[in-house]
Amino acid sequence: MPRSNRPALVVAAVSAFALLAAASAVTNPLRAAETTPRPAAPAPGATAQATRPAAPAANPREESGKHPDGTLAFRVRLNAAGQRHGDFTAYFPGGKKVQEKSRYDAGKLHGLRATFDETGKPLTDETWYEGRLVFPKSTKLIEATRAQILKDTADYLKAHPPALPKGGPSLQSYGEALVRLRTYRYLCDIAWDVGYDDNYIDLCQHGAELMAMLNELTHTPKKTDGVSDEFYAKAKQGCGSSNIFTSSNIVASVDAYMDDSDRSNIDRLGHRRWILNPRMANTGFGAGPGKFSAMYSFDSKRENTPDYDYVAFPPRGYFPANMFRASQAWHISVNPKHHTVSTGAKMTIYAVDQKLKRSAEPLELNYQNVNLDPFGISNAIIARPKTLPLRPGAMFEVVVSGLTPRGDQPKEISYFVAFY
Incomplete structure (x- = not known):
């Protein structure tokens, strides 16, 4: 107990009914501005040079698929190496209602990925970076x-x-x-x-x-x-x-x-x-x-509990800064079906920049511990930074090591936390 x-x-x-205060505006750190450069204006007095009409661009290669009924299932461009590169759109059977919109870079998901139900209601709104899901939910x-x-x-x-x-x-x-x-x-x-x-x-x-x-x-x-x-x-x-x-x-x-x-x-x-x-x-x-x-607190009667990799607080992705305090401990509890946790497990927390690059050194901790008692999930890897720069826009990478994986699970877990 x-x-x-x-x-x-x-x-x-x-x-709790004040939870709906408008969130601070957040700029997605992975969304770069896309601009088309304008041609430079000729210098005063310069004579315009005749130019040969540009040759028409070759049609980019595409990959597409069809549903069993023959309607379009998805379409995406490919680069010269045959990798998905550019906008990806998937459709429900019938080929008209959009099921997914995402973007690839050299064969990897990179940027925003959104999925929808058949009424057009958004189901997910994710941010990917070089094939890795970093922010599962947008603000x-x-x-x-x-x-x-x-x-x-x-x-x-x-x-x-x-x-x-x-x-x-x-x-x-x-x-x-x-x-x-x-x-x-x-x-x-x-x-x-x-x-x-x-x-x-x-x-x-x-x-x-x-x-x-x-x-x-x-x-x-x-x-x-x-x-x-x-x-x-x-x-x-x-x-x-x-x-x-x-x-x-x-x-x-x-x-x-x-x-x-x-x-x-x-x-x-x-x-x-x-x-x-x-x-x-x-x-x-x-x-x-x-x-x-x-x-x-002792209720465990949920039927068909969804599988999970871990439960963490603060969790992976965006998190409201006004629901956390710098003095609070961080923790992760991994699914016992996926990993065995020993007292040698460790949590390390790095500040990261807008390109998700780690700082040279992790945050100094003033507390760390591993607890294996069955409070809900029967493990917790705990750490508390000595000083936490908690502000909207602050981002961190959490790295959890010292785990013993089951099956093909990773030996190390890492995820990003972004306060807004």
Whole structure:
């Protein structure tokens, strides 16, 4: 079970319904301006020279494919070496509706790649660099999805209103906390449609109320006078199966669990890892009349959990700078089906420039550790920079070494983080 956050970890509440503030304008570091040079004007008094008409350019070689119905499936230009080079467009059967737009350079994806459903709705908006996916989601797509999460959560609560305990959080607080939770999961590339379970809410509410009676933050509360056996059984299970927090503000609690970088929690980041458990399907919150709250964390009932390579925070790609602090630890939990992790694993963080070139030296760390306890995913490689230049536009490469791969998995993992 995760140990408790200390009061020093309490952070100011940030309304989840304020998540839709417009993102800072971000220039894609890999998108170079394409300009056509104009011919120089003749010098004053110069005589224009006769020129021979230019020979017509040879048609570029192309590669194309067809669907079984004979309609165009894709088209892309080729260079002299026969490699894909230029714009690539793929179509749904029928050859009219665009399924993908991307760009190749000498046979490798390089630049923007977007995919669409049959209605034209964007599904992905990626940035590739020399055949490597570096930014899985554009800032535009991230902000659009955050807006969709807000709407979907409101619709979900209308269709599945949680059983509100007497004296517990308001429906608005439940909504804001769930939006916050879902947003973190979306940004970290795991299934984000977590819902509420009324039984979990009931257990957390009992746990929060008992902690208020005891005036103690604890996963193992003692029975006190005036508490029935039934109440105590629920409270004990609620405290023992939850992240717990020294405030009744359940929205602020989600941010505190994701921070998790105080002295008593940084060695394992257990609260954060429970929130980012890929198998989580439902949760619940409870808040007592005093200064304590709980979030149910032990749910692992998601069916058909999508496969993944790793879960990291901050995650690969673009990430809102206002959802991270320079004092927070970085971590990665790799899929145990893909790698074995030992205590010798290591995370190294480099600042990179607009061309993704590493700085000469990695960032100096003031903390690092490997934890193999089963908080969601049963491993975490943890590091915290001593000084982090956290600002919109700052980019970093994270390199994880010391892994033992299974099958054809890589021995080393690296990914880029760009704050905006």
